[in-house]
Amino acid sequence: MKKWLFAALFGSALVLGACGGGDDAADDGGGDTAESAAGEEIYESNCASCHGGDLSGGAGPDLTSVGADYSAEEIADIVENGTGSMPAQNVSGDDLDALSSWLAEKQ
Template structure:
């Protein structure tokens, strides 16, 4: 129990310390957000849409941003569409993923 608490406190301190070191250009933040969104998609979406997003059980998402806006993608993530169930990705993760996918044109 003490080991878990120590790990959590250490992890929180690292995150806060790294956040305090931030600053600089928006490009770094955008790259970080893109990397985060890509990781979420890899974990939550690739089983249906493929690791390269070219489709599988689910449709090809490589150019989904040319078909849907960020808000439309967010709505699909929240409510589902077709055989995609609702809530596969939610909260801030859904916002990140919707933004990232909307840029795929």
Template sequence: MKKTYMITSFNVILAACLVFLLFVYEGPKQSQSVSANAGGTSSASAGNAEDIVGKNCITCHGDQLQGGAGPALTKIGSKYNQSEIENIIKNGKNAMPAGVISGDEVTIVAKWLSEKK
């Protein structure tokens, strides 16, 4: 009899997890490409970079780039140049996974971060 309750409890928990995954959890957010504008040129303004960072980076680097699970980025431009920052974003480094940002957004964010000195 105890075995039946255990199996039933397990099935209820499993069903609840399945319902959560199917109806509640939306998965990771996909960022929109900044390069899709009418003129066909990429706009690398600080506002766009801040939006990209706000959507993808603040969880680890903090809302003011002060650091947290990841290092502070407030003066990262004095340590790395734009191409080095692009390389880190694309390929990851230490605990940072590769490909958190992709496409033209990598260049936009790397340029913006390289100016932080």
């Protein structure tokens, strides 16, 4: 009886293990998750002090829906060149791309 129970439990674990987890096919973006995490990290280290850790604003404006108003290219231009009372930021290259893409997703 113990062998039968062990075999049933082991078999169930194998079947459930094979069926669960692997959402790899559902992630069509490839590196999107990594880029999103990078964008958020760059935001935290360069922008959060003025725009808030939750994008709700502070010394700078609220960015919770900035993507509804600006494209990633427009956001990159604002970060590079500044606008209004915001000075140009020292973010460029892949960091700028990741940051502006991440912010453009906020709608």
